[in-house]
Amino acid sequence: MRLTPENFYYCNTKIGRTAKPIDLQTATANYKLIKKVKDDRFDEELLHQYELLIQTGPKDFQIGVIDSRDNRILVLEDYAMGNVQSHTELLQALKELFDAHALLQAGFWKGVKIGIKNNKFCQIPESLFVESSAVNYLKLNATFDESKEKVISCKSAISKSVTVFAVQNDLYSWLSAIYQNTSHHFFHQSAALIEGVLKQSTSKNPLYVYVDRFRLHILAAQDGKLIYYNQFPIKQFPDYVKYILLVLNGLNMDQHSSEIVLWGYIGRNSSHYQEFVKYIRNVSFGDRPNHLKFSYLFDEVQEHHFFDLYSLHLLNS
Numbered sequence: 001m002r003l004t005p006e007n008f009y010y011c012n013t014k015i016g017r018t019a020k021p022i023d024l025q026t027a028t029a030n031y032k033l034i035k036k037v038k039d040d041r042f043d044e045e046l047l048h049q050y051e052l053l054i055q056t057g058p059k060d061f062q063i064g065v066i067d068s069r070d071n072r073i074l075v076l077e078d079y080a081m082g083n084v085q086s087h088t089e090l091l092q093a094l095k096e097l098f099d100a101h102a103l104l105q106a107g108f109w110k111g112v113k114i115g116i117k118n119n120k121f122c123q124i125p126e127s128l129f130v131e132s133s134a135v136n137y138l139k140l141n142a143t144f145d146e147s148k149e150k151v152i153s154c155k156s157a158i159s160k161s162v163t164v165f166a167v168q169n170d171l172y173s174w175l176s177a178i179y180q181n182t183s184h185h186f187f188h189q190s191a192a193l194i195e196g197v198l199k200q201s202t203s204k205n206p207l208y209v210y211v212d213r214f215r216l217h218i219l220a221a222q223d224g225k226l227i228y229y230n231q232f233p234i235k236q237f238p239d240y241v242k243y244i245l246l247v248l249n250g251l252n253m254d255q256h257s258s259e260i261v262l263w264g265y266i267g268r269n270s271s272h273y274q275e276f277v278k279y280i281r282n283v284s285f286g287d288r289p290n291h292l293k294f295s296y297l298f299d300e301v302q303e304h305h306f307f308d309l310y311s312l313h314l315l316n317s
Contacts, residue, residue, distance in 0.1 A: 030093035031061070035078040039295045042074040043068070044103075052109045053312045056171075057117030058090065058214055061097065062309045068110050072293040073310070075103070076301065087168055098178070105178070112184035114175055115312045117212070119231060121165035121188050126155060129162040134300045138164045146236065154187045157316060158198045159226050161244055163191040165261075186287065190310050193217055194226055196212050196289055196311025207251070208286070209244060210307060211264030216240055218247045227251075237272060241279045255279075261286045263307040289314075 013069045042065065053064035057081065065075035079097065086089045098104045113249045122141035129137075134153050138144065145167040146153075152172075165188040171188065201221040210217040212231075216239070220228040228251060232243045249256055263286040266272050277283050285304040288294060292310055 010134055020042070024238070030081060030083055030089065031097050032080050032082065033077065034080050035076065036042070037076045037298055038300060039072070039297055041072070041295070043153075046110050047103075047106055048110055050110055051313065052103075053113045053115070053309055054104070054112070054116035055309050055312060056090075056094065057189075057213070060117075061094065062306065064306075064309050064312070065103070065148060065269045066292070070293060071291060072295070074107050076298070076306065076309075078306070080164075087171075091168075091171055091174070095174070107179065107181050107294065108180050109179075112179045112182055113312050113315060114184060114186045115189050115192055115309070116165060116167050116186060117163070117189040117190060117215075117308075118133070118167075119215075119233075120149070121163055121190050123159075123190070123194075124162045124164060126160045126162050129153070134164045138166060142166065148191045152186050154185070154190050154191055154315065156195050158314070159189075159194050160196070163194075165190075165280065176185040185315075187312060189216070190229060190231065191315055192311040193219065194229055195314040196307055197221060198224060198226060199291060199311070199314060200286065200289060206254060206259035206261045207244070208261050209263070211240070211262065212308070213265055216243055218244065218263075219288070220247075220251055237275060240272075240276060244280060256281050259284065263304045265305065268302070296306065 024286050049068055051066040051068050053066065055062045056229050059080065061079040061081060063075065063077040064073055066073055081090055083092050084185050085219050120138070120142040122137050124137055131153065131249050135221045138151055148169055149166040150169050150172050151164060151166050163222050167186060175181045176184070193210055197219045198221055201224060205222050208219040218228070218230055219226065228247065232239070234240060245255060248258060260280055260283045262283055268285065286307060289307065289310045291314060
């Protein structure tokens with residue numbers, strides 16, 4: 001089965017749940033609101049006590065609002081950027097979304113964490129990291145344009161590693177200007193996933209899989225330490241199985257007996273999942289992160305969705 005934007009963006013309808021109709025006012029030619037949950041406790045007068053999480057990728061954008069007093073998530077929004085074909089179009093779509101969204105324009109959050117989703121990154125053990133060599137580290141693992149992209153590094157406390165990644169200059173400058181009067185920091189999606197997995201890891205040492213839109217992330221941990229992370233592009237469904245089996249083999253993990261913990265954009269009742277378990281037997285869905293609190297209003301969101309956004313909350317500058 002070939003993957004299309006509709007396979008991912010409308011997953012809430014395809015997985016057997018009834019999605020709420022999308023108000024035409026929330027849709028433009030460049031972005032569309034797919035999911036929104038808002039806790040009754042949310043108070044616009046208390047933004048100075050809330051942390052804003054935003055995460056942007058080539059085809060999607062998410063928002064989370066966390067009450068820092070009790071680590072409760074109050075707002076979740078997921079957008080599809082289905083019609084954008086280039087970074088320029090993506091940036092324009094984001095600007096349109098921000099212009100229409102009062103919360104995103106607010107400048108008095110307690111803090112803002114910005115997650116970047118791309119394949120221009122590398123991880124370095126913190127003990128070996130030298131800030132002045134960040135560009136050289138990244139050159140070994142990714143192709144990027146130094147004249148158009150800024151190289152950033154972010155530390156991960158649990159994994160004791162540093163993620164070095166590139167972000168387009170215009171996107172970085174635009175977001176930095178919006179939140180110039182608020183403490184804000186850029187992080188990479190891979191760093192959030194690694195911290196989230198290590199926070200949730202168990203003594204059974206399963207293989208952790210995060211199914212993203214058009215990208216697959218695979219992680220392994222042992223004794224609370226990361227032993228493997230990589231991400232793979234997905235063009236058609238068999239790619240999922242191919243890469244997972246490849247990693248299992250490389251880590252000497254048995255295809256049939258090894259436990260697989262699954263997060264991301266795949267439904268419990270979807271045809272993708274049913275096909276998936278034909279090849280890989282011991283699969284379970286991951287839980288929501290235990291570092292956040294969720295009200296009953298979030299019951300409409302499957303527990304294994306948005307793990308990367310939730311895990312962004314674990315990262316510190």
